[in-house]
Amino acid sequence: GESVGLHLPTLSVQEGDNSIINCAYSNSASDYFIWYKQESGKGPQFIIDIRSNMDKRQGQRVTVLLNKTVKHLSLQIAATQPGDSAVYFCAENPRAGGTSYGKLTFGQGTILTVHP
Protein backbone atom coordinates (compact mmCIF):
# COMPACT_ATOMS: atom_id res chain seq x y z
CA GLY A 1 0.00 0.00 0.00
CA GLU A 2 0.98 3.63 -0.23
CA SER A 3 2.80 5.16 2.68
CA VAL A 4 4.09 8.36 4.13
CA GLY A 5 7.84 8.65 4.52
CA LEU A 6 10.38 11.06 5.90
CA HIS A 7 13.64 12.17 4.35
CA LEU A 8 15.66 12.53 7.55
CA PRO A 9 15.43 10.21 10.51
CA THR A 10 17.40 12.54 12.84
CA LEU A 11 17.87 16.27 13.14
CA SER A 12 20.12 18.09 15.58
CA VAL A 13 19.90 21.83 16.05
CA GLN A 14 21.11 24.48 18.46
CA GLU A 15 18.70 26.20 20.76
CA GLY A 16 17.28 29.26 19.08
CA ASP A 17 17.74 27.95 15.56
CA ASN A 18 14.84 27.23 13.25
CA SER A 19 14.10 23.58 12.52
CA ILE A 20 12.62 22.10 9.37
CA ILE A 21 11.29 18.57 9.35
CA ASN A 22 10.28 17.08 6.02
CA CYS A 23 7.82 14.43 4.96
CA ALA A 24 7.06 12.88 1.58
CA TYR A 25 3.72 11.27 0.99
CA SER A 26 2.72 9.04 -1.87
CA ASN A 27 -1.04 8.69 -1.55
CA SER A 28 -2.57 11.18 -3.94
CA ALA A 29 -5.95 10.45 -2.33
CA SER A 30 -4.89 12.08 0.94
CA ASP A 31 -6.37 15.48 1.61
CA TYR A 32 -5.73 16.09 5.28
CA PHE A 33 -2.37 16.08 7.02
CA ILE A 34 -1.31 16.32 10.62
CA TRP A 35 1.95 16.77 12.46
CA TYR A 36 2.38 15.09 15.83
CA LYS A 37 5.09 15.34 18.48
CA GLN A 38 5.88 12.28 20.56
CA GLU A 39 7.99 12.49 23.68
CA SER A 40 9.59 9.41 25.13
CA GLY A 41 7.08 7.07 26.75
CA LYS A 42 4.09 9.17 25.77
CA GLY A 43 1.46 9.22 23.10
CA PRO A 44 1.60 11.56 20.10
CA GLN A 45 0.60 15.15 20.76
CA PHE A 46 -1.20 17.16 18.08
CA ILE A 47 0.84 20.09 16.77
CA ILE A 48 -0.82 21.40 13.64
CA ASP A 49 -2.89 20.22 10.71
CA ILE A 50 -3.54 21.31 7.17
CA ARG A 51 -6.10 20.50 4.52
CA SER A 52 -5.20 19.97 0.91
CA ASN A 53 -6.91 23.17 -0.19
CA MET A 54 -4.22 25.11 1.65
CA ASP A 55 -0.48 25.53 1.03
CA LYS A 56 0.52 26.95 4.37
CA ARG A 57 -0.78 27.16 7.87
CA GLN A 58 0.77 28.84 10.88
CA GLY A 59 0.49 28.17 14.55
CA GLN A 60 2.43 29.31 17.54
CA ARG A 61 6.11 28.98 16.53
CA VAL A 62 5.17 26.32 13.98
CA THR A 63 4.33 26.46 10.30
CA VAL A 64 3.24 23.62 8.07
CA LEU A 65 3.80 23.82 4.33
CA LEU A 66 2.10 21.56 1.83
CA ASN A 67 3.30 21.12 -1.73
CA LYS A 68 0.80 18.90 -3.50
CA THR A 69 2.69 19.00 -6.77
CA VAL A 70 5.59 17.06 -5.34
CA LYS A 71 3.63 15.49 -2.48
CA HIS A 72 5.76 17.07 0.18
CA LEU A 73 4.93 18.27 3.67
CA SER A 74 7.18 20.17 6.05
CA LEU A 75 7.05 21.38 9.61
CA GLN A 76 8.98 24.50 10.52
CA ILE A 77 9.68 25.25 14.16
CA ALA A 78 10.89 28.76 14.92
CA ALA A 79 13.36 29.49 17.71
CA THR A 80 13.66 25.82 18.64
CA GLN A 81 13.88 25.12 22.35
CA PRO A 82 15.19 22.11 24.30
CA GLY A 83 11.60 21.24 25.13
CA ASP A 84 10.99 20.70 21.42
CA SER A 85 13.26 17.64 21.49
CA ALA A 86 11.06 14.68 20.55
CA VAL A 87 10.09 12.45 17.64
CA TYR A 88 7.96 14.20 15.06
CA PHE A 89 5.53 12.28 12.86
CA CYS A 90 3.57 13.41 9.88
CA ALA A 91 0.31 11.63 9.23
CA GLU A 92 -2.04 11.61 6.28
CA ASN A 93 -5.74 11.04 6.07
CA PRO A 94 -7.38 9.85 2.84
CA ARG A 95 -10.28 11.85 1.47
CA ALA A 96 -13.87 10.81 2.02
CA GLY A 97 -15.43 8.09 -0.03
CA GLY A 98 -12.91 5.34 0.41
CA THR A 99 -12.64 2.60 2.96
CA SER A 100 -9.58 4.26 4.48
CA TYR A 101 -11.37 7.52 5.27
CA GLY A 102 -10.62 8.65 8.78
CA LYS A 103 -7.61 6.38 9.17
CA LEU A 104 -4.25 7.97 9.68
CA THR A 105 -1.11 6.64 8.05
CA PHE A 106 1.99 7.71 9.91
CA GLY A 107 5.41 8.48 8.52
CA GLN A 108 8.50 6.87 10.00
CA GLY A 109 9.30 9.79 12.28
CA THR A 110 12.16 12.26 12.71
CA ILE A 111 14.09 12.51 15.94
CA LEU A 112 14.69 16.17 16.76
CA THR A 113 17.44 16.92 19.27
CA VAL A 114 17.88 20.50 20.46
CA HIS A 115 21.21 21.33 22.07
CA PRO A 116 21.34 24.13 24.64
Place this chain on the structure above:
Amino acid sequence: GAVVSQHPSWVICKSGTSVKIECRSLDFQATTMFWYRQFPKQSLMLMATSNEGSKATYEQGVEKDKFLINHASLTLSTLTVTSAHPEDSSFYICSASSARGHQPQHFGDGTRLSIL
Protein backbone atom coordinates in the same frame (compact mmCIF):
# COMPACT_ATOMS: atom_id res chain seq x y z
CA GLY B 1 -9.81 20.01 25.89
CA ALA B 2 -9.73 16.74 23.92
CA VAL B 3 -8.12 14.65 26.63
CA VAL B 4 -7.74 10.92 26.17
CA SER B 5 -6.84 8.77 29.14
CA GLN B 6 -5.33 5.33 28.78
CA HIS B 7 -4.98 2.81 31.58
CA PRO B 8 -2.84 1.09 32.71
CA SER B 9 0.30 2.84 31.61
CA TRP B 10 2.50 -0.17 32.22
CA VAL B 11 1.81 -3.88 32.54
CA ILE B 12 4.14 -6.78 33.20
CA CYS B 13 2.62 -10.23 33.22
CA LYS B 14 3.29 -13.87 32.56
CA SER B 15 2.88 -15.57 29.23
CA GLY B 16 -0.66 -16.85 28.71
CA THR B 17 -2.30 -14.03 30.65
CA SER B 18 -5.00 -11.86 29.11
CA VAL B 19 -4.54 -8.13 29.52
CA LYS B 20 -7.20 -5.43 29.20
CA ILE B 21 -6.32 -1.85 28.27
CA GLU B 22 -8.84 0.97 28.65
CA CYS B 23 -9.09 4.10 26.58
CA ARG B 24 -11.35 6.92 27.70
CA SER B 25 -12.20 10.27 26.18
CA LEU B 26 -12.58 12.55 29.19
CA ASP B 27 -14.11 15.72 27.82
CA PHE B 28 -15.66 14.79 24.50
CA GLN B 29 -17.66 12.03 22.91
CA ALA B 30 -15.56 9.81 20.72
CA THR B 31 -17.55 8.37 17.86
CA THR B 32 -14.45 6.59 16.67
CA MET B 33 -11.48 5.21 18.54
CA PHE B 34 -8.35 3.73 17.07
CA TRP B 35 -5.82 1.28 18.45
CA TYR B 36 -2.18 1.41 17.42
CA ARG B 37 0.89 -0.62 18.17
CA GLN B 38 4.38 0.86 18.26
CA PHE B 39 7.70 -0.95 18.49
CA PRO B 40 10.82 0.86 19.76
CA LYS B 41 12.12 3.52 17.40
CA GLN B 42 9.36 2.77 14.92
CA SER B 43 6.23 4.47 13.78
CA LEU B 44 2.67 3.81 14.84
CA MET B 45 0.88 0.97 13.09
CA LEU B 46 -2.90 1.00 13.07
CA MET B 47 -4.38 -2.20 14.43
CA ALA B 48 -8.08 -1.53 14.37
CA THR B 49 -10.80 1.10 14.16
CA SER B 50 -13.58 1.04 16.69
CA ASN B 51 -16.97 2.69 16.37
CA GLU B 52 -19.34 2.93 19.29
CA GLY B 53 -21.90 0.18 19.28
CA SER B 54 -20.50 -1.76 16.36
CA LYS B 55 -17.81 -4.33 15.68
CA ALA B 56 -14.27 -3.13 15.26
CA THR B 57 -12.61 -3.11 11.87
CA TYR B 58 -9.21 -4.74 11.94
CA GLU B 59 -6.28 -3.98 9.69
CA GLN B 60 -4.83 -6.70 7.54
CA GLY B 61 -2.67 -9.07 9.51
CA VAL B 62 -4.17 -8.23 12.91
CA GLU B 63 -5.86 -11.21 14.56
CA LYS B 64 -9.27 -10.18 15.82
CA ASP B 65 -9.47 -13.15 18.18
CA LYS B 66 -6.13 -12.18 19.65
CA PHE B 67 -6.89 -8.50 20.08
CA LEU B 68 -10.46 -8.11 21.28
CA ILE B 69 -11.89 -4.62 21.03
CA ASN B 70 -15.04 -3.38 22.70
CA HIS B 71 -16.46 0.12 22.27
CA ALA B 72 -19.49 0.06 24.53
CA SER B 73 -19.95 3.80 24.97
CA LEU B 74 -18.97 7.09 23.38
CA THR B 75 -16.25 7.58 25.97
CA LEU B 76 -14.76 4.12 26.45
CA SER B 77 -13.04 1.55 24.29
CA THR B 78 -11.11 -1.46 25.55
CA LEU B 79 -8.45 -3.62 23.97
CA THR B 80 -7.91 -7.09 25.41
CA VAL B 81 -4.79 -8.95 24.43
CA THR B 82 -5.80 -12.57 24.92
CA SER B 83 -3.34 -15.26 25.96
CA ALA B 84 -0.47 -12.84 25.59
CA HIS B 85 2.98 -14.10 24.62
CA PRO B 86 6.38 -12.37 24.59
CA GLU B 87 5.97 -11.38 20.95
CA ASP B 88 2.93 -9.33 21.97
CA SER B 89 5.15 -7.09 24.08
CA SER B 90 4.88 -3.60 22.67
CA PHE B 91 3.62 -0.07 23.25
CA TYR B 92 -0.12 0.10 22.62
CA ILE B 93 -1.67 3.50 22.01
CA CYS B 94 -5.28 4.50 21.55
CA SER B 95 -6.68 7.58 19.93
CA ALA B 96 -10.13 9.09 19.78
CA SER B 97 -11.92 11.39 17.42
CA SER B 98 -15.23 13.17 17.69
CA ALA B 99 -15.68 12.90 13.95
CA ARG B 100 -14.15 10.77 11.28
CA GLY B 101 -12.04 12.48 8.68
CA HIS B 102 -10.81 16.05 8.86
CA GLN B 103 -10.40 16.13 12.58
CA PRO B 104 -7.20 15.37 14.46
CA GLN B 105 -7.11 12.21 16.46
CA HIS B 106 -6.24 12.76 20.10
CA PHE B 107 -3.99 10.18 21.66
CA GLY B 108 -3.67 8.58 25.04
CA ASP B 109 -0.27 8.20 26.64
CA GLY B 110 0.03 4.56 25.71
CA THR B 111 0.38 1.28 27.58
CA ARG B 112 3.72 -0.44 27.80
CA LEU B 113 3.01 -4.19 27.75
CA SER B 114 5.77 -6.59 28.73
CA ILE B 115 5.08 -10.32 28.61
CA LEU B 116 7.55 -12.52 30.43
